[in-house]
Amino acid sequence: MADHGNSGSHVQDMDEHRSTYEGFLKGSVALTLICLFTLVALVAFRFVNTGNLLLGFGGLIIGCLAVLIDARAGNKWYLSGGLLVVYGLITAVAVS
Numbered sequence: 818m819a820d821h822g823n824s825g826s827h828v829q830d831m832d833e834h835r836s837t838y839e840g841f842l843k844g845s846v847a848l849t850l851i852c853l854f855t856l857v858a859l860v861a862f863r864f865v866n867t868g869n870l871l872l873g874f875g876g877l878i879i880g881c882l883a884v885l886i887d888a889r890a891g892n893k894w895y896l897s898g899g900l901l902v903v904y905g906l907i908t909a910v911a912v913s
Contacts, residue, residue, distance in 0.1 A: 839892075847888045850897045854880030857905050865911045872911060876904045 854877055861873040883897045890896075 843888060843892065846894060847884050850884045850887075850894065850901065851881060853901055854884070854904065857901070857908050861908045861911065865908065868911070872908065876908070880904060 858873040858877040858880075861876065862869050865872055880897070880900060883900045887894050887897045
């Protein structure tokens with residue numbers, strides 16, 4: 818059974834809650850960015866005539882690496898966000 822004694826303080830519980838919440842937010846932002854990179858890669862696979870595999874898989878791999886780097890670096894997602902914008906613009910130019 819779980820120990821429900823008053824041996825711990827509420828400050829430690831709040832610190833654990835905050836760290837869990839920050840981890841959840843970091844994971845949800847990372848998952849959202851990976852989903853957006855996947856969406857742009859799917860557009861590249863379908864609508865780009867030449868070089869679609871290179872553009873799709875290359876952008877997806879580089880994007881996932883950027884998300885991993887940003888997740889390890891902290892709560893700033895500048896590298897992933899900037900790369901996603903550039904990747905989307907390159908894909909849009911290749912489609913047109």
